[in-house]
Amino acid sequence: MALEARARYLPPVSIPVDHHYLPEFYLRRWTRAGKLYRYVRPIESARIHQKKVSPAAVGYESHLYSYTTGDSDHERTRLEHSYFQLIDDRAAKALVKLENMEPGSAIDHVGLVQFVISLLHRSPRRMDYLRKELTKRMLDVTGFDPSRTRDQNMIRDHVNDLLVDLISSDTVLPELVGMKVFRVPVHSMRRLVTSDIPIMLSQGTRNQGAFIMLPYAPDRLIIFAREENVALAFSTQEHDVLVNGLNDAIIRQAQQVIIAADDVERAFIEERFNPFTAPDGAGDDGLIRWIVP
Template identity: 25%
Template structure:
């Protein structure tokens, strides 16, 4: 089967918030999605399954005309699928459903998975694509002349080549960022633990921006939090003092409140929880600080420098 050239054709769902992650919030296979269906209007809850949300059709699809279906979907199936599948064992350890010991494979898989939550989302893909489109347009005539000088008889015209090149290079860029060894090494060297908040009686939210970072990853005080279920955080720190502060000094109920507020306010489109009992809280805060995320990531070439210079992001 060939790649679909009709832009109106229905493309496969690509989950930028992985299903194995979202499933932790479901009960009997369903949970509550919060969004504004009509743009910036009223926040509405919607019952759905993990596979019914957190996706964009064709997000990682290679769009070259005539490309076979298996090649068109190779980034989603082979790369993103591998990132998610390898992370399952690590997630089971963190959730306490597996008594396996951490090893290099599971630590690397989890670091890569968390990094993917930062880079695989639609806004990152779109900003990378714009960066590359601007590159080609910046000196169009020179690029065209260089291309035409090497163009073979079967090669597309330059105006047709650019969209294909941008699509291909965008996906390569995203995969490279997810596999970035600098970020993966920083996270992998940190102290990992979980914090159970079930006794607080309040459930953790997640969203399309679930990762909370204090000031990048490179400082002694740097720390990362990620809800991995309605009752449990993943926590990464550099020092025993910071680990103790998050796990034992801050009251658990206050920690839940702070993190829920952060995660919902930084959400770009979606937040999720087990039910809609906190709908008023979501209506007050959903996406109120979404622009802070966008500002942090819009200068792609300086991304890693900013990540380690004390700029907060999630």
């Protein structure tokens, strides 16, 4: 009886409704007194909209990764609370070690790589792109009807599974884990911004000049590269020039939102942020490939 009574009053399991494609631990690095600057352009002809918000109030969409099938809400939201939460927790711990110049473990390295890969694929626009591509491929399948709710749900659930495959790929993951990690402090009067697509990729990831870059704070950058001279090519640039180039790239590639630590870059963002058309040089996936300077 005592056990039954105790079970009756256990607190309910929290079901995540707001699925963050930009995790709060990452966005907190752009805060001052708990707030950051969020920039969006709601319609094509409008000026950008600037607002100071908390990290919890930006970079999310309700039920972005929810499955349409499952025995419970907890089961249907497993991608958010189990899969992405684990990736984000590992990356948060690895970044702290990187900041403190502490040696990281193999788990830390894999955690950072998976986090970076996840940022390429988990945004709403990227998810929508994957759903549209899968729908196109299914049009020749007998019995498939893209206007039918059942088939729309099937597409949604398959793309959720595909997301896991892309981020945990047995082909891509080992390839990127083989890269070295370089922490680059940026000493400039200007600050780095970030966005819903904050990753910069080289042309290909298998050649010796391959790299992946991610701003992880307004004055810090991570570079994954096979060769140290690739990281040096960026870190030895004049830092005002480096920030200008990185911010230009991040803003032009952004599809929904820009994040900044202050409002200094507002005019720069206004001039470049156009989420309604693909940037020059972007592939079918909307991503730009970059070269070593």
